[in-house]
Amino acid sequence: MQFRRKIFARIVVVLAIVALLGWVVMSLWNWIVPSLVVDAHAIDYPRAIGLLVLCRILFGGFRGHGGCRQRGKWRQWKQWQSMTPQEREQLRNGPLPD
Known part of the structure; x- marks a missing residue:
């Protein structure tokens, strides 16, 4: 039972971190990019998560630490x-x- 709690807690923490990072990416993009790049648009939350995943694939991989x-x-x-x-x-x- 304790093992399931630890797994559940880790999943909740990972989801919270991804949600927070998605919000940070969206906020930074909407703050910086439209003012620097002509015809750049603000992005919504799902696109920010997609951008975060794309950057992770291209630059970080999924092997962990x-x-x-x-x-x-x-x-x-x-x-x-x-x-x-x-x-x-x-x-x-x-x-x-x-």
């Missing part, structure tokens, strides 16, 4: 933390000459 790249950095950090100071110094100085 960094995707696989973040996990790779975490592994490197854990490996660095498990090294002795001598191993760290050797890694900083590069490989030893033969």
